[in-house]
Amino acid sequence: MSMSETSLVRARNVHKAFGPLEVLKGIDLDVAPGEVVVILGPSGSGKSTFLRCINHLEAIDQGFIEVDGEQIGYRLRDDRLIKLSNRDIAVQRSKIGMVFQQFNLYPHMTALQNVIEAPIGVHGQNRNEAVRYAKELLNRVGLAEKMDAYPRQLSGGQQQRVAIARALAIRPRLMLFDEPTSALDPELVGEVLATMRDLAKEGLTMIVVTHEIGFAKEAADRVVFMDGGVVVEEGPPAAVLTNPSHPRTRSFLSRFI
Amino acid sequence: MSSSASIQPDDGLRDVKLAHVPFPITRLALWIFTLAVALGFAYIVAINPNFGWPVVAQYLFDPTVMQGLWVTLGLTVVAMIIGVVLGLILAIARMSNDRLASYLASLFIWFFRGTPLLVQLIFWYNMSTLFPRISIGIASWDTNDLITPLTAAIVGLALNEAAYMAEIIRGGLLSVDKGQAETAEAFGMNRARALWRIIIPQAMKSIVPPTGNQLISMIKATSLVSVIAMADLLYSVQSIYNRTFEIIPMLLVAVLWYLFITSILNVGQGAIERYYNRGDRGSMPADRTKENATPMVGAAHEHV
Numbered sequence: 001m002s003m004s005e006t007s008l009v010r011a012r013n014v015h016k017a018f019g020p021l022e023v024l025k026g027i028d029l030d031v032a033p034g035e036v037v038v039i040l041g042p043s044g045s046g047k048s049t050f051l052r053c054i055n056h057l058e059a060i061d062q063g064f065i066e067v068d069g070e071q072i073g074y075r076l077r078d079d080r081l082i083k084l085s086n087r088d089i090a091v092q093r094s095k096i097g098m099v100f101q102q103f104n105l106y107p108h109m110t111a112l113q114n115v116i117e118a119p120i121g122v123h124g125q126n127r128n129e130a131v132r133y134a135k136e137l138l139n140r141v142g143l144a145e146k147m148d149a150y151p152r153q154l155s156g157g158q159q160q161r162v163a164i165a166r167a168l169a170i171r172p173r174l175m176l177f178d179e180p181t182s183a184l185d186p187e188l189v190g191e192v193l194a195t196m197r198d199l200a201k202e203g204l205t206m207i208v209v210t211h212e213i214g215f216a217k218e219a220a221d222r223v224v225f226m227d228g229g230v231v232v233e234e235g236p237p238a239a240v241l242t243n244p245s246h247p248r249t250r251s252f253l254s255r256f257i
Numbered sequence: 258m259s260s261s262a263s264i265q266p267d268d269g270l271r272d273v274k275l276a277h278v279p280f281p282i283t284r285l286a287l288w289i290f291t292l293a294v295a296l297g298f299a300y301i302v303a304i305n306p307n308f309g310w311p312v313v314a315q316y317l318f319d320p321t322v323m324q325g326l327w328v329t330l331g332l333t334v335v336a337m338i339i340g341v342v343l344g345l346i347l348a349i350a351r352m353s354n355d356r357l358a359s360y361l362a363s364l365f366i367w368f369f370r371g372t373p374l375l376v377q378l379i380f381w382y383n384m385s386t387l388f389p390r391i392s393i394g395i396a397s398w399d400t401n402d403l404i405t406p407l408t409a410a411i412v413g414l415a416l417n418e419a420a421y422m423a424e425i426i427r428g429g430l431l432s433v434d435k436g437q438a439e440t441a442e443a444f445g446m447n448r449a450r451a452l453w454r455i456i457i458p459q460a461m462k463s464i465v466p467p468t469g470n471q472l473i474s475m476i477k478a479t480s481l482v483s484v485i486a487m488a489d490l491l492y493s494v495q496s497i498y499n500r501t502f503e504i505i506p507m508l509l510v511a512v513l514w515y516l517f518i519t520s521i522l523n524v525g526q527g528a529i530e531r532y533y534n535r536g537d538r539g540s541m542p543a544d545r546t547k548e549n550a551t552p553m554v555g556a557a558h559e560h561v
Contacts, residue, residue, distance in 0.1 A: 003385030055443055057439060057443055086448070090447055091445065092445075093444065093445040094444070102436055104434075104436045106437065106440075107536040108533075108535065113506065117444075117454065131554040151536065170444065170445075175334045203315075
């Protein structure tokens with residue numbers, strides 16, 4: 001890593017509108033390698049949309065996003081910005097792991113098949129190596145004995161942990177979590193958060209959109225509070241969560257106490 | 258702690274474990290009645306000499322009939338395979354963001370669903386009157402060499418089938434949760450791989466039943482090719498009764514074979530449906546569910 005580019009993720013002046021609805025109104029964000037950034041904010045604040053812009057599931061209207069030194073969706077050539085082909089975008093995405101609110105496991109595949117699908121199909125890994133690593137990852141999320149189960153035979157928490165293993169299997173440079181516990185029954189939230197805390201400790205770069213203030217407090221290096229399509233406030237969790245400077249952050253946090 | 262549950266004298270007799278089921282006398286009577294009517298009808302049909310059962314038996318495995326049966330089966334298989342492959346391409350084209358592809362697919366479907374199959378077959382058969390020669394670049398063929406009754410039958414049946422299969426497949430692809438395509442995309446899969454590995458296997462659940470229907474329709478639709486002198490099953494029994502005038506017995510020969518084929522297809526369809534439902538809860542082999550049931554308790558607590 002060169003001295004000038006210490007950030008793994010650089011977002012500058014990111015704008016996104018759905019028709020007349022402006023969802024992101026100029027987001028700037030840097031994420032350092034190994035950093036865990038938790039994005040908090042009320043529903044409709046644009047935090048999930050921003051996350052989806054990072055791996056180009058949504059195309060942004062203005063500004064730019066860089067991951068690992070590469071601009072997402074575009075390439076600068078001879079001082080002209082060229083839109084990338086779908087194939088090139090797929091290559092960029094293949095370094096970014098994503099975990100979805102609804103898990104989105106492939107229901108016709110077993111847990112193990114879910115995990116090895118992208119390593120074999122996208123990264124061209126050999127099958128034995130992919131299976132070996134998948135078993136290791138399933139073991140790490142505590143589901144080694146579930147590898148032959150189909151998603152519908154698993155609880156929500158187990159499904160989400162398989163989804164985390166699936167995202168890790170591509171050896172991502174960056175992990176995106178889109179409200180990973182919002183679709184879970186309350187008693188199953190703990191097991192997923194525990195898995196995510198382990199990953200944070202291991203130095204994985206993570207951007208987590210969540211409503212779990214507790215997780216932000218314990219695992220985040222930095223908390224970003226978004227509202228109305230802008231970053232209202234950011235800083236270390238201790239500062240933002242216990243002593244917020246902005247009134248909107250205060251009113252949001254007061255609902256969780 | 259005193260219980261709020263009160264005790265009545267005959268409570269001991271009310272436990273549903275002790276319940277008796279009354280003998281279902283009316284159901285039994287209905288079964289016997291229905292069976293008697295069915296057997297009676299079968300008997301009347303069997304002894305009626307007008308059905309000509311000895312003739313049916315005599316011609317059931319007649320070489321001409323067998324040859325016609327193979328033609329029917331061959332036409333069905335070939336036309337269906339082409340129809341499914343072309344239908345898949347049409348469905349994908351129709352759903353694509355590319356306007357040109359989408360309009361062309363819509364036009365194809367509109368035309369081939371909108372005109373009778375019989376008319377389409379006659380058109381293909383008489384293609385040489387419209388275009389006496391067919392040329393691509395410098396290569397050129399006499400149309401009558403290309404469009405034989407066989408190719409006219411295959412092309413006619415397959416293109417018509419493709420139009421229907423396109424709509425069935427499109428419906429199946431639309432039935433898959435949008436999150437699946439998005440997940441595949443997020444993991445860097447290209448569109449072709451996402452379709453082949455993720456979307457189509459899930460769409461099969463809603464594609465297979467109507468496709469079974471189409472296949473059965475197709476077997477019977479092949480009988481239309483007798484008008485363009487293809488010697489299919491129907492044509493072959495017709496050619497026999499034109500000689501012997503035993504119309505009803507010969508048609509019964511065809512009917513028995515059509516029923517036999519569709520029965521086999523029903524069994525096959527059931528097996529395919531079970532395969533594509535394999536991710537569903539409850540459709541798993543019992544031993545596997547059991548084997549997984551025990552560790553589930555342990556695993557859920559590991560991270561709490």
